[in-house]
Amino acid sequence: MVKKAVLCGINNYKSQPDLRGCLNDVENMFRLLTEAGFQEEQIHRLTNEQVIKSNIQQEWQWLVADATPGDALVFHFSGHGSYIPDQQGDEIDQLDEITCLHNMDFYDPETFIRDDEWNEMLQQVPEGVVFTVIMDNCHSGTGTRAIAVDLQGDLKLMAVDRQTSTPSEPLEREDYQQLLFDPNTILPRYLEPPLEFQHQLIAAARSAPLQTAKLNPGAHLLLAACQDNQTAADAYIDGAFHGAFTYHLCKSLRHSPQISSTQLIDTVRTQLSERPFFQDPQHEGDERPGPIFAEGRQTQITQPNPVQPISAQPISAQPISAQPNPAQLNLNMDERLMTTTSNLTPENQRLLIEAYLKLLDTLAGASEQPRIAASESRAANRHLVCVHGISNHPEGYSDPWWRSLAPHVGQVFGEGRLKQTRWEVLWSDLVNQSRALIESPEQAQLRREIEAVLEERQRQTMAASGTVQRDANRATAERGGDFAIDDFLVYMLDPAMRQRIIDRFTKVVAPLLDAGAQIDVISHSWGTVVAYEGLRELAKGRARPGRVANLFTVGSALSIGPVRRSLRSENQDGDRPASVSRWINIDAQGDLVGGMLADMFDVNQEFLNLEPTGCSRSWLGYNLGCAHGSYFVESNLKVNRDIFAAYILA
Incomplete structure (x- = not known):
């Protein structure tokens, strides 16, 4: 040997x-x-x-x-x-x-x-x-990157600080070479x-x-x-x-x-x-008993039966739970379907898959909950869930989001029809109705804490642009100084209201996960808090066969210290929700609500300080409202094509 x-x-x-x-x-x-x-x-x-x-x-x-x-x-x-x-x-x-x-x-x-x-x-x-x-x-x-290429194709270099697990700003090659000898960096x-x-x-x-x-x-x-x-x-x-x-x-x-x-x-x-x-x-590979480098062990080679291509999108297999349930039946049927369609004509394959999807709809549950439409042409039971921020958001608020994303994702979500493969979490009506005319002492204190963070971010932005103190008032007025947090104070300080809002989220997402769907969640602003706590809530229950392929937090209020401290105690550890495969955080320059999350949360990838598309930059900086809403502008290819679509299609 x-x-x-x-x-x-x-x-x-x-x-x-x-x-x-x-x-x-x-x-x-x-x-x-x-x-x-x-x-x-x-x-x-x-x-x-x-x-x-x-x-x-x-x-x-x-x-x-x-x-x-x-x-x-x-x-x-x-x-x-x-x-x-x-x-x-x-x-x-x-x-x-x-x-x-x-x-x-x-x-x-x-x-x-x-x-x-x-x-x-x-x-x-x-x-x-x-x-x-x-x-x-x-x-x-898709994890923390060391090497990045900007839109002009120029090589950019980055490293990761081992103390904070956060990436650096893009570096010049000379600076990167110096980091080769720095024990506090991870490459x-x-x-x-x-x-x-x-x-x-x-x-x-x-x-x-x-x-x-x-x-x-x-x-x-x-x-x-x-x-x-x-x-x-x-x-x-x-x-x-x-x-x-x-x-x-x-x-x-x-x-x-x-x-x-x-x-x-x-x-x-x-x-x-x-x-x-x-x-x-x-x-x-198969488990090998120790010592793993020992010679003389005969290794059994098995060749699985090959699966032939079928002319339809694949049906994603999901883990089998310990107790029999419709999702487990779905998986077993997935396997039989994939192995029995190889001898069928393309038309018969299509008809069989449509019949199978209709059966899945029947197993999926109540008519009041999101239903997987059997007639949709889609990739692997894929669905998009949108979660808005504060201020009034009527049904259809995600239509501009979808128009910006649709050209870059093909048929992943079919036609992206609302309540078929695209879903909206609606919660603004709850807080709008319950907003108190007179603040409680707790609300006033939390407001001051949040505004202090946002104002400090604003001062740092103005300092970076060369704005001196006497111009601060003018800068605040021209860039927008109303941080509009009234609605969310209700969420953070009223446990009953928080639960009602989270229930709105879980009512949309839970049935999709129960049906074995693969979901992409795009959450914005203060809605990122709702999405995070809603997904953590779902993780406390039974195991569900579906997965959240990508959780996108955009302009996320989770970056604000007082908001993090106001999360439910069990959510303050910053763990990634159990059903989430990838968590991507995005922030634009001039967006004072958003920021870095990797210092406190288990985020897979961050894109920070992006140029806010559609916003003109004055000597005072970007307008706050424009920067905060810039992610969903149709011409924002960096976000919609290079980030959203790239991860959805990965």
Whole structure:
């Protein structure tokens, strides 16, 4: 039996931003494997300029060419990852994940390795070989980004402060290089693709038919640093720079060499969360008993029956709960539907799916609650929920929101008809009716606290624009000084009213989740508080088969300290609601209500200080009302196309 390994690490990229801990990862893995019985001469190390495609292909051949059943082989990579638009048409998400090599160039396929190429290489591994792949990089920028490309295509660099977990402002390359030596910064191992690639991806996702999911070939074990919507941390740990995933993986195996592969990932996940690093390591493949690098173990290879493409949008499978319920029946039927339609004509497939969706509607529940329309042409039971802020909002308030978003999301929500695939949470009528003519002492105190925060933000904005004190009154008048918080004081100080408003939210969202829908929530202003507490409320009950794919908080009042302190006590921990897959926060320049949330909340991505579309900037700054409402202007492509649509289509 033979033990062999290839270890790759890149700190110094030829023309891309550098990293710091990848070479230490290689040495850490080298020591771990020698401790596990690998001979030093059987461990090949490629570092920096050695990590190019031809060398990796050559080393891969050395690794697998003479392998026999029972041999233990390891491949480890530490460096940047990214994605490009899918070139083969075989990816459901319309993108190819890539591993970025030393000479990385997005326009040269010889400088990166696509996931399809990795799959082809893995097919070379003989049956019965104990093969382990460890990847300490990330292929998505939907977590905190280190590298960003602005609308002009210029490279912008960012880092993350490990004390606050918040991204920096875009940096010049020289400043970024200085941060390489700063132990208080975390550098995500991700490269943002060129802007044209991102637009290609969005366009492809709008029009692409359903494709068969690509199976991972062979019986390998893949241990990956994070989920697709997170980034792998390159950080200063215990006196040196490391990849957080590789460091804690090696540490865990040294402490408990006999643990299984799933126990290992669970242990690493716990250690990462305690640091804290916001990444959730992934385990792909069957569980392997410990020691995981041991040779001599025969590995069973099973090939699932392939699923053939059908000419309709996929029906998303949802987790099966412990107790039988309609949602569980839905999942079982999803599986049977996907496996029985392959022999039908396209027309019969369509009719079968329509009949299936009608049955789902029947199972979904009461006629007074949101119903999934069986006749809608939509992607995977997808729905949009809108939550407004304060002041009067009659039914139909989201129509301008939809007009701004619709050109960029194709048929994800069908035609986006109200009460079919687009839903509105309406709550302003409750607070408008109950607003007191005379404030209570509690209301007056909370008002003063909130206004103090907003006024301080206003002063900082005026100071940045060069406004001197004698111009403050004029600035307040011209930019808008009425913060209009009367309605929301009622929400924060009246528990019964708060519950009534939250009930308005859950009445819309709960039936959708119960029907297994995938939801995108766009909440604005003070409505972000309603959405957050409403989703936390739903998490307290039974498990629901649906998911909130994206929670967008726009111009969010959650950024205001007194508002955070007025949340229900169980919600002040800032946890992401359990049903939410991604939380994206957006704020525009001049919007004093919105701001950063990542300092207090488990937000996946923030876009701060965006230019407020449609607002003219005077020497006093942007008008407050204009900036606060700028997100839903049709010409605001940055928000509606590059953020909302990009995440909805991801």
